[in-house]
Structure formats: structure tokens, C-alpha cells
Amino acid sequence: MRRLLTLCVFALLSCSSSDTPAATDSETFSLPPGSIVDLSYSYGDDTVYWPTADKFEKTVDAEGYTAGGYYYLSNTVRTSEHGGTHLDAPIHFSEGQLTTDEIPLENLMGSAVLIDVSEPAASDPDYLISVSDFENWEARHGRIPDAAIVLLRTGYGQYWPNAELYLGTAERGADAVPLLHFPGIDPDAASWLVENRSINAIGLDTASIDRGQSSTYETHQILFAANIPAFENVANLERLPETGFVVIALPMKIAGGSGGPLRIAAIIPESGG
Ligand SMILES: [Zn+2]
Numbered sequence: 103m104r105r106l107l108t109l110c111v112f113a114l115l116s117c118s119s120s121d122t123p124a125a126t127d128s129e130t131f132s133l134p135p136g137s138i139v140d141l142s143y144s145y146g147d148d149t150v151y152w153p154t155a156d157k158f159e160k161t162v163d164a165e166g167y168t169a170g171g172y173y174y175l176s177n178t179v180r181t182s183e184h185g186g187t188h189l190d191a192p193i194h195f196s197e198g199q200l201t202t203d204e205i206p207l208e209n210l211m212g213s214a215v216l217i218d219v220s221e222p223a224a225s226d227p228d229y230l231i232s233v234s235d236f237e238n239w240e241a242r243h244g245r246i247p248d249a250a251i252v253l254l255r256t257g258y259g260q261y262w263p264n265a266e267l268y269l270g271t272a273e274r275g276a277d278a279v280p281l282l283h284f285p286g287i288d289p290d291a292a293s294w295l296v297e298n299r300s301i302n303a304i305g306l307d308t309a310s311i312d313r314g315q316s317s318t319y320e321t322h323q324i325l326f327a328a329n330i331p332a333f334e335n336v337a338n339l340e341r342l343p344e345t346g347f348v349v350i351a352l353p354m355k356i357a358g359g360s361g362g363p364l365r366i367a368a369i370i371p372e373s374g375g
Contacts, residue, residue: 255339
């Protein structure tokens with residue numbers, strides 16, 4: 103009996119020691135060779151917010167050398183969930199749908215595509231990204247893959263952080279909302295995506311997935327009813343290829359949140375683009 107126990111213990115030890123190489127593999131995990139593109143703007147005094155939302159605030163709680171002789175800096179920040187580069191969680195416009203902390207991380211990381219509508223949007227600040235924009239992309243690259251993160255480049259990122267150019271108005275408050283002019287996604291295109299494709303998330307380089315002149319925010323309603331989260335005010339989209347890259351989008355994990363500040367980056371493999 104004692105001998106049997108010894109054998110069992112030995113078996114367990116040898117089993118765990120044979121697991122060691124796997125653990126070592128995970129410790130040495132590295133990203134594939136390629137370039138990393140930061141798709142987030144910094145939060146600061148110039149960060150663009152919706153006209154009705156308070157601007158970003160940062161107050162210094164402590165800065166300088168302490169009695170202990172070491173340097174110490176600490177700030178307090180205050181922000182709407184919906185300013186700067188941020189996530190819209192599905193519950194933002196769809197009761198009962200996913201909150202910020204409930205969105206599976208699998209849906210926020212993965213293969214991505216870029217659809218560039220900057221040419222038609224350049225001459226039309228009320229441009230609606232249409233089904234034909236998606237079909238034209240697919241004619242060149244094939245069907246938008248299942249589980250893709252879809253990024254839309256309107257070109258309005260070039261105006262950040264000039265609110266007059268980026269939003270169509272630098273005025274603040276509720277009276278400024280009807281003055282907003284920037285491109286967004288046609289509700290018909292949102293329906294087409296929900297009904298005919300199976301994407302994980304969508305993002306763009308304007309302040310809203312609905313165009314500035316929308317007053318009913320139907321694109322938000324349609325996509326969020328299908329639990330597809332959105333990324334707004336995404337930066338540096340002109341640095342991405344149309345296909346062959348990966349996106350990692352990690353929002354602040356706000357319990358019950360309707361959105362939140364978002365750190366988003368793309369990885370373009372050396373062979374990609
Ligand atoms: Zn938002």
C-alpha cells in the first residue's frame with residue numbers, strides 16, 4: 103500500500119514536471135513581428151466631447167518630493183464615458199443589452215478590416231456610410247469575415263481636436279447638437295450588417311456612429327440591439343491597411359457602464375498590409 107502511494111505521488115510529480123515546458127512557453131509568449139499602431143487619443147484639456155457632456159478634468163492631488171525623499175505624482179480624473187476615444191456598450195441605446203464590463207474580451211480583440219470612405223466624406227460632412235461602401239470593399243477583398251472588427255475611415259480624424267472642423271461646431275450645450283455635421287453609418291447599412299454579416303465590433307474616426315445630423319440615433323439602436331459594441335473617435339486610421347491586421351480594444355472596465363475610455367491598438371504583421 104505504501105509502495106502504491108509512493109508510485110502515485112511520483113506519477114503526480116512527473117505529470118506536473120512534464121507540464122513545465124507549457125508554462126515556460128506561456129511565459130515567453132510574444133506578439134508576432136509587425137508594427138503596433140496606437141488608435142487612441144490622449145485625454146487632456148483639448149479632448150473633444152459631445153456638446154452636452156462636461157470636458158475632461160484632471161486635478162493634481164500631489165506632486166513633488168516627499169518628506170521621505172522620493173518623488174510622487176498622483177492625479178484625480180473626471181470624464182464622461184462618452185468623450186475622447188471611447189467604447190459605446192450596447193446598453194447605451196438598447197435596454198437590457200451588454201454593459202461595458204459584460205462585453206466578452208473575445209469580441210474586443212481579433213482580426214479587423216478597414217473600410218475607407220474618406221473620399222466621398224471629404225466633400226460631404228453629412229455623408230452616410232452605405233451598404234454600397236461595404237459591398238465595394240467586399241468586391242476587392244471578399245466577404246467581411248465572421249467575427250471581424252470593422253473600422254471605418256471617414257478622414258475626419260485629420261481635424262482632431264479642432265471641434266469646429268471635427269464636429270461641425272465648437273459651440274457647447276444642447277443648442278449646439280443640431281449644429282453637428284460629421285459623417286456616420288446609414289441605419290440601412292447597420293441593418294445590413296446585422297442581418298447579413300456576423301461582426302464582433304465596429305469603430306470609426308468621428309464622434310458618433312450616427313452622423314452628426316441624426317436626431318434619432320437609429321444606427322446606435324440597430325447595432326446595439328444586436329449586442330455589437332462601437333468605438334468612437336478612433337485615431338490614426340490612415341495608418342492601417344484595408345485588411346490583414348489585428349485590433350485589441352480594451353475599455354476601462356466600468357461595472358454597469360454604458361461605455362468608457364478606450365485604449366485601442368492595431369497590430370500589422372510584417373507580412374500584412
Ligand atoms: Zn459614445
